[in-house]
Amino acid sequence: MRTTRYGAGFLALALALTACGGAGESDGGGQQAADSAVGVTKDTVVIGTHQPLTGPAAPGYSKISVGARAVYQAINDGGGINGRKIEYKVEDDGYNPTKTVEVVKKLVLQDKVFAIVGGLGTPTHSKVVDYLNSEGVPDLLVSSGALAWDNPQKDPMTFGYQVDYTREGKIQGQYVKDTFAGKKIGYFTQNDDVGRDTQAGLDRFVKDQVVVRQGYDSANTDVTPQLSALKAAGAEVVVCACIPAFTALSILAAAKIGYKPQFVVSSIGADPATLSGLLQDFAKRGGASVSSGQLLAGLIGTGYLPDVAQIADPWVAYFKGIHDKYIAKEPFTNTVLFGMVQAYTFGQALKAAGPEPTRQKVVDAMSSGALKGPGLTPFGFSKDSHAGYTGAYVFKINPDTTTTVIQPPAVTDRGTGAITPYSGERATPEQVNLVSK
């Protein structure tokens, strides 16, 4: 059996080549010098992001990068940050983690980006945090409220953006407990960190009132079974930790089975303008027409950025100006505003990093605590915390799909700390003066 021997020899060679310690055992890992300035030239800074432009999370979220791009254009037209224009590369990952890993490696290795800004999604972004940190790439303002972005010891390059789901869950939980005392509550949550972290916050206040917990998976758009289960359990209040597409699907599924609970929706899926659009769109595909005002009226949501309908707010007015100039054809929604604020915040950090920015300087600027954002609650950024916005307000959607604040901004922590009203001053666009117009 000479042939077998050759085969065995070849196999042995192959095994020997790969037999170098345990696959899961950590070797020191080589963090590259963080004082590098990859992606920065005399007159440009290249940054990248991964977004679901297609796939299950695209309805709604695909507009975030549109808003961000408009702000970068405005910054560039105003002369850039310290004379450098921002080049913004958006890669589509379709909300598929495998794709996310691929496109982020493309951004880092091929496009040589200076930083990843606003990478979107918990199941997606969690797969690249280790990579970005081991490569020393700043991973700023992650578009997700999972707790996973706030680990400054382990992931020094990663920073959150949104209020995290546990903080938001606590604020929702307290509000629901105070307002709907004694009512039966059902949870409807995404089957991942969104759901887990939100429930951790909610459970601190309303655990005793919960009669049913249902989850959804973003790959399956039929949520009628879950809504039927919520109805069957008699839930009068449904707390929905859902992305926009699934908030809209839940509202439609509830309407279809004649179920009228009080919906309480997390900030990630409670943008009235985006929801109206999705409701119309989904209903049309199902061959029906609906009045989104009627369906949305009374819906309770949480938020941390000013609502686009509050045109008197100096920041909303400022971003509306950019919107009208650069992307007038896009509806001006809270989702678009989300991207605009994110881009603006990165602009602030880049400016604070000084005229010769390096990766480390941007990370230092992020942790300095000096970023005063357009948000209604402050950022948690410091040396020891990489948490984004630290609180939220509660609002209700009116029949004309405008919103009314029914509980002013409050801040809290992700642990057992109290929820306290926040009344700090926000800097105005003139005070921040990122781009001299």
Add this chain to the structure above:
Amino acid sequence: MTVRTKPAEATATPVKQRRSLPPLLVHALAALGAFAVVVLLTLVTDEFTNLRLATIGYYLIAVAGLTLLTGLTGQVSLGHGAFMFIGAYTVALLVRRVPSFPLWADLLLASAAGGLAGLLAGAAAARLRGPYLAGATLALAVGLPALTRKFPDFLGGSNGLSFTVHSRPAGIGVPELRWQTWIVWLSVLVALVLVANIVRGRLGRDFRAVRDDEVAAALSGIAVGRTKILAFLVSAVCGGLAGGLQAFLLGTAAPGSFTPALSLSLLAAVVLGGLGSLWGALWGAVALVYFQAWSEDLADVLHLNTDVANNLPLAVYGVILIVVVLAFPRGIQGGFHRLRALLRKPAEKKENHENH
């Protein structure tokens, strides 16, 4: 594009001429040559292209497995992504829970886990045929990833598992991705040698006999059911290995990556490359990676709206598939054969058709 020397001999060598060298040796030498080509390629391309090469590598072994099942044995599987899913989660769990296992053991176990699932699926499949088999395997692809939601603490729910695989020995000055690409291709080529040997050997003949006529095969003493199950087993081992390699390469295993669309793309790659030819598996894998990338770039350049951009890659893929199959019913590899036959014709007219 890389390994021109190997499966041409592996699958298409007229038996008489090469009696002097045993097929396993020929295949092993060809694989070594192919590995040298891959290493050369990774050295002259940038790290991101390395990643694409590695992606082609693990798709290649998945498509090769499916080629053996569908092209050789005639069993259509619409659920091959499920075996990749099993392989990927096996590696993920091993890396996270038993970090002291070396990578090769993880990959072997991933292949074994895929094979075990294939054995079970094959036992059921041997009783089904045609559309019923296709439906049953599709159910695998739809249903299996849902397990992650059933056991969220163990399998990470919809979020999946993320981890870092350490395989590069300290002191080797090779970029991580380049090293990983080598490991992927090394594993793939080892597996391909074995698959090519099966295709060439007695089992391969049994496979073809069962595909062509089950009754005739049974009459000539082939255990039809067992042969079909074996085909499923081998092909699922390949699927498991492919999934394990994907997990190793990307450091993630998440249900969102193993949709039924993946299984369908794999089958499309088999048809596109050339039904039943291992060379075809290579063309199919290359197409899978590059058509996708190109059509995404195209959608990007054209600034299409979401609904169009969403479907463009699949539409482009479909159109290419239709065109290729219309022009060359035996896929890209069949096209190459025809070209070669056309070029050779003036010289000598031989009726030695080489296609498995």
